[in-house]
Amino acid sequence: MAAPATPGSPAPTPAAPGKLSQGAPRGPPGPPPEPKQLPELIRLKRDGGRLSEGDIRGFVSAVVNGSAQGTQIGAMLMAIRLRGMDLEETVALTQAMAKSGQQLEWPEAWHQQLVDKHSTGGVGDKVSLVLAPALAACGCKVPMISGRGLGHTGGTLDKLESIPGFTVIQSPEQMQGLLEQVGCCIVGQSKKLAPADGILYEARDVTATVDSLPLITASILSKKVVENLSALVMDVKFGEAAVFPSQAEARELARALVGVGAGLGLRVAAALTAMDNPLGRSVGHTLEVEEALLCMDGEGPPDLRDLVTKLGGALLWLSGQVETQAEGAARVAATLDHGSARGRFERMLAMQGVDPGLARALCSGTPAQRHQLLPGARKQEELLAPADGTVEQVRALPLARVLHELGAGRNRAGESLRPGVGAELLVSVGQRLRRGTPWLRVHLDAPALSDPQRCALQGALVLSDRAPFAAPSPFAELILPPTHTQQ
Known part of the structure; x- marks a missing residue:
């Protein structure tokens, strides 16, 4: 993200897409300026200027109502990619994208319980399948909006749809019913939720602007802001099979997500986790469902269990439901060992379209029996x-x-x-x-x-030629919001 420039001043040097600046101090606000036309907004950002909150709202509105031409959207995205955005601009873009569609609303009594997790994508990453029901068994409400596979990375929705009957499309009313009766749901993004993100994401994919840090940050968080969460943990992958090869690059995104989340009033922590080796020992849709169930049996690969419990422990602590991260991790582990997470998973399957008999057989059967029940x-x-x-x-x-x-x-x-x-x-x-x-x-x-x-x-x-050794945990680092310290 780049430093701001004043009109008439020399344009600053283009910033790398991963750089974040805090913006320059400004004086007391004056009367609201007249809305700028899109060519003027594009020119301002192209020349290194700073977009106001109103400018950004105007751009997002034009994207959603169709008045912005495809060439104008592409030009603005490239200007942002080359010139960057400061923290306040990125907060404004995220907020405008989140408000471009329907907002999810829940009973006020749920506020502290509403949590979610999002991953930047990996190989063998079936954490969401285990973590959502485990958090529900801890008393949380988890309205998880997930995605499909992208490139070589697997998608949570694709894995769940390998279970016959599972339906990822759920209305807000159905989601609330799932949260009331199960405590969690895993659904796809409705076109009514953050529609600006869907349009801008497609444009980024064909304009070589996918790697823009402010655009990545706004895309991820806009979909989470509409969930009205108490806390969110981001699993930011680094390594050969991740979006970011180096831990340093992943840390830049993690810090941006935490900072923008704080600017939106959302408690966000970001875990940096290695993605050089597959997570767990199974890769592929039905095989990963089977391995997730094995983890919910209290068994399965230690690296998967370790990541599930650490991410869950951080969420329980961040949302104020436990005193320490370690206490939260122990509570999540207990739901795996006692079968309560698996029980929630079974109920979620049945309420999201799976035949109750199949859901019961999958969750109570042996690994060999489960394998026969899935494609x-x-x-x-x-x-x-x-x-x-x-x-x-x-x-x-x-x-x-x-x-x-x-x-x-x-x-x-x-x-x-x-x-x-x-x-x-x-x-x-x-x-x-x-x-x-x-x-x-x-x-x-x-x-x-x-x-x-x-x-x-x-x-x-x-x-x-090394001697045998214990495999390291994929969990490398946790970036916390400013109001929290490591415990």
Whole structure:
């Protein structure tokens, strides 16, 4: 985000899309200026000037009512991408986008209980499937608005839709019923909620402005502001398979999200988590549902459980429901060990369209029984370790790209998915392997993996001569709002 410029002054040097400035001090407000026309707004931002709250509202209004031409929207997005926005501009843009459509309203008594989590996207990231019902079992209300897969990253809605009957489209009235009776829901974004975001997101996708920090921040938070939350935790991924390769770049976004959230009166914390290896040991829609259920059995991969409990603990503490993050994490862990999170998940499935008998069988069955109840792939193929060594890394990006080619992802909007396609890691990071040991099981609908696919998958396994070691937690850092300190 960039520093402001005064009219007639030399334009400042273009800022990197990740830079945030606080803006210059201004004197007492004068009479409201006349609304500027779009070409004037575009010129002002193009030349490094600062847009007022009214300017930003006018631009967003023109986007939604259709008076802004596509070329004008693209020009403004590029001006923002090159010149940046300060904190107050980004707050105003987020607020205007949030107010461009319907607002969700809940009983006043729920305010402190209303929490949510959002991830910037990863491989094998099924945290939302576990965390939403776990928080509900802790007494929270979780109106989770989730998304579909984007590129090589998986989408929460796609995973849930692999369960026969699950319906992601829920009206505000249905959402309130779910929160009253279950405590959580996981739904798709309605066109009535933050419609400006949908228009601007599509334009960003085709104008090379996806990586603009203020635009990313406003896009994410505008959808959360309409939920009227008490607290939000952002899971900001970094690493080879994440939007941001480095932890430093991810930290810039995390700080922007926390700062803009504070400017909107929303308590936002941002966790930085590693996304070089897949999260858990399963990647693919039905396989990830099965692994989420295993986590709700009190079992499953330790890295998944660790991230669920730490993110949940931070939310419970941030919303004032526990004294410390550690106490919150322990409460979330208890819902996994005692089955109460799984019970909430079963009720959520039944209320969101899944046959109650199927929901019950999925949540009470053994792993083998669950596997039979969900759509599967036609064939399985195992890959063998090419040499002796310790598993240093299983690279998430090439693994996800091959699964995308096999039908786990979309190449264009609206394309159908193959829910049974996926992969199971048969090894863990830090484990010692002998040559010829199976390390990956691929579930596919194709007759067989192609030679390039097999080669890419084998390249995902990184072996070393190290002694066996304990795999590190993906949780790296927590960025807190100004009013909170680490506990």
